Amino acid sequence: MVQAGEKCEDRGKAYAPTCANRCPRTCADLWDHVECLQGPCKPGCRCPEGQLLQDGVCVPVAECLCGLPSTNVTLELWPGQAAELDCHNCTCENGTFACPAPECPSYGPWAGWSPCSQSCGGGRALRHRPCHESPHGAPCSAQAMEEVTVCNPQPCAASCQVSTWSAWSPCSASCGGGISEQSRHLLDPGESGSQDCPGLLLRLHRPCNTHGCAPGPTPPSPWFSNLSREELEKEHAPGSIVHHQCNSCVCRGGAFVCSQQDCNGETRSLSFPVLSHVSRGQPRQVPFPRLSFPTSPGP
Known part of the structure; x- marks a missing residue:
């Protein structure tokens, strides 16, 4: 007042x-x-x-x-x-x-969780959801399309000990959708090898760099010419991963997106999409204000 x-x-x-x-x-x-x-x-x-x-x-x-x-x-x-x-x-x-101004992408509902990556010792389960980009809008985020949770945290028997997961590898493609990989290994396989660890996964893959590539000529794969006619004509479902020597390809958008590594020498940093085979089919904190009410006429 x-x-x-x-x-x-x-x-x-x-x-x-x-x-x-x-x-x-x-x-x-x-x-x-x-x-x-x-x-x-x-x-x-x-x-x-x-x-x-x-x-x-x-x-x-x-x-x-x-x-x-x-x-x-x-x-x-x-x-x-x-x-x-x-x-x-x-x-x-x-x-x-x-x-x-660009409109944000629209994310669909989450799919169910994948099976746990291991039966003990703290595995991982993944789930994914689709994303639809608007014309001239912002690209989908690979991180927003995937969630990870810990499962089966109970300790493993002494004969089934594994290392911690490695860091995710660099994406196999700089655009158009590639794959990233992380792995782990058995610390003590024992006399019977990995049979002591049923259902144990040692390698995980996830999509990365899903944004589209700039228009331009597509460089050929250096090892694509070595594939047999049977391999060239084989059809793969979307999301399928194909390994050839030290390279990996993932079927995405009707084309294989492949890594580009020299299998006879040092790994090169080149990574780009390769159209190899068209597949068919699918800073202070204040209390959180919610309402602002009018005050008295005076200060």
Whole structure:
């Protein structure tokens, strides 16, 4: 409330004779997850035109912080700071996030979990979901199309001990969809070898670099000419993985996307899609605000 003899200007505000409580009143009222409630118009003090209340002080709208909702809190970002929203890198401007125009891809429902990668010792189960890109929109994210969970955490018998999983290998293609691999090995196979570890997986694959390739000529595979006619005419279902010497190919979009490695010498860093065989068929934290209620007419 304004004290006797005190003016709105003494508090850095201006007197509004008609509707001092109109929305927005504060910078937080600009946030997408905050609803500004106005109520009947009343005269009183409010920030001058072009300014809003922030931390009890009137500031220009261009200096308003942006609110990024998180679990039970809202992270406040300064003007010019960037944040990732949906599939976009957005920038804090005038109390809200300015995001690029391209539409985000649409993700479908999750499929069921795959069988556990091992029967004991903490395996992994994967699940995937489809993604549909809009014309001229942002590309699908391989990470957003796959989830991993831990399964069968019970310890293995002493005769079935395995190493930890290696890091994921570099993608076999720089665009158009490739494969990445991680592996592990038996620490103590024992006299009977891997038979002591039934159902144990030692190698995992996942898709990577699923974004489309720029138009242009497709370089030939150096080992494709060595395939037999029977291998060339064989049909593979989408997602099938074919190994040839030290290279791997995955069937995607009616074509094989292959790694490019020199099997007789050092591994080369070249990786690109190869059309080999067309397949058929398929930064401070504040409490999380939810509502902004009007205050009394005075400051």
